[in-house]
Amino acid sequence: MNRSLIISSALHALLIFITAMSLPFLAKKPLDVPPVVSVELIQIAEKTNIPFAPKAKKIIEKVKEKEKKLVSEQAPPKKVEKTKTKTVISPDQNNKKVENQTPEAIPLPEKTVKKVETKEEKKQNPDKLDEEVKQVSEFEKDDLFDPNELKAKIDKAKIDSSKQKLKKNNEITQDQDKSVLTGKLTITEEQALQAQIFTCWSIPLGLPYAPEDMLVRIKLSLKPDGSIDDMEMLDHVKMNTPGKERFRTLADSVRRAVQICNPLRVPASGYERWKNIIFNFDASEMLGG
Template identity: 30%
Template sequence: MRVPALASAVLHMLILVIMYVGLPLFTDPKVFEPPVVIEVEIVDVADITNLPKPVPEAKPEEKPKIEPKPEPKPEPKPEPKPEPKPEPKPEPKPEPKAEPVPEPEPAPKPEPKPEPKPEPKPEPKPEPKPTPKPVPKPVVKPVVKPAPKLEPKPEPKKPTFDLKQMKALLDKKKREQASKTPDDTDTKKPNSAEKVPNSSTKAMDASLPLTMSEKDALRQQVQKCWNPPTGAANAEELVVSIRMQFNQNGTLNGYPEIVNGGGFKNDFERVAAESARRAVIQCQPYKLPAEKYESWRDVTMNFNPRDMF
């Protein structure tokens, strides 16, 4: 019996080692860790500005949009868009070569693919469908979306973020390839994000197709992170106001306040308020035009679940 026991022990140790070292088969759960995104929250709560982590978070989310935009931009309006394209693309590529060579190239490819997939799902219901498809082909419709995205992108990229962006791209690629959860979030995000620009577009389309108010840009970014409470009674009426103050780099300054004029009527309201606050914390740093810092330094934002349904 000693030999078999030994063999069994060896077998189990082997499995243990495999699990520890991680065969490709067992590493999936690690790739599954979008919680990295959440990690930033701690930092924020503690009010320590730790840039490297927040940057990858915010960027992966925006990038999906960024890449589709560069494509449509050249077609619709050559004047403003051509500039952003050359800048972001050349910058990330040279830097990545120095450090992670294989990463930059694969990153752009995976992104376009996953994006179209999440979008088609939300599309059947609202307006999103026209936007994703038209983007590659026609030029007229895409104009609306590019505007909000363009503003936030050029600014962060130019300063010093190139390396980080590349990392973010990589992160994003991992997420999209390995996990379904990110896909879900992605689908939600485009959905909500598109609604915002669309609503504003209808009003602004003719006059200012390429710009979006700072507040809308902010709202769009926050909504990506917001999971409105589901299953609550009268969920669409749980409107929450959050007041937040920002640092110049787009991170939160202090703790977002729930502006509610007093207590909550019921648990659902509190849950909704906290979910909104979590969204605000989770999505920072925000990409907002730095030169207009004064206009978004102190913002009160309404979270209306109706936008999400």
């Protein structure tokens, strides 16, 4: 009797455990979440609002204004300049430096470009805000009456904001939640992709209308930054079939379109959803079917 009870209890416990594992909220964890840019900036301002330091208050108000601008622009020009000067060594910058360096030490043009690109990417990245905070703190450090206290507060603000940021990043909006769970793109995301391809696709206008040859399907494997890792023409056999030259022409135009659009501007989140994507290029409407 006791044995049966134990087995039954164990199985029930296992069942409850698996049911708990199956609940959808657990599936959300590994998913990418879009950056929430504006929230941290506001919080930083609140945390650095020091009542007994009038000069600091002024400075912070200035920073607040600056932050508002940053929220709308997302790319402060000063900041970009700063990072560029840090990373890129241009020949004009300092001739002496170039002379002193060994040939191996001179950054190759490609590397330089890469460095600049990575910095630019950070414009869209919430991590950048940490640096922004650092900037503010450096700025205040020179002018405030009690620099240590202020620094401590700002550091605390930094930690708090980053914690909150992480928390927020793990949360997802209702819309995204839905699309992520269904594995589909939202209408906005789909339209954004379509709009990009529309501009890149030069339809071969001379192509005579043949209903069976008007659809070309191409599968893309994308990297997280939207660049194409691999592409596969789904009807590649048809492409090389004698008598299907028109289809081949259309398929060629599709391939060119995808290459021109590379890298694609992809949704900020849900890489798993769109890392493999199929584009159905249908020319029948344009070629007057």
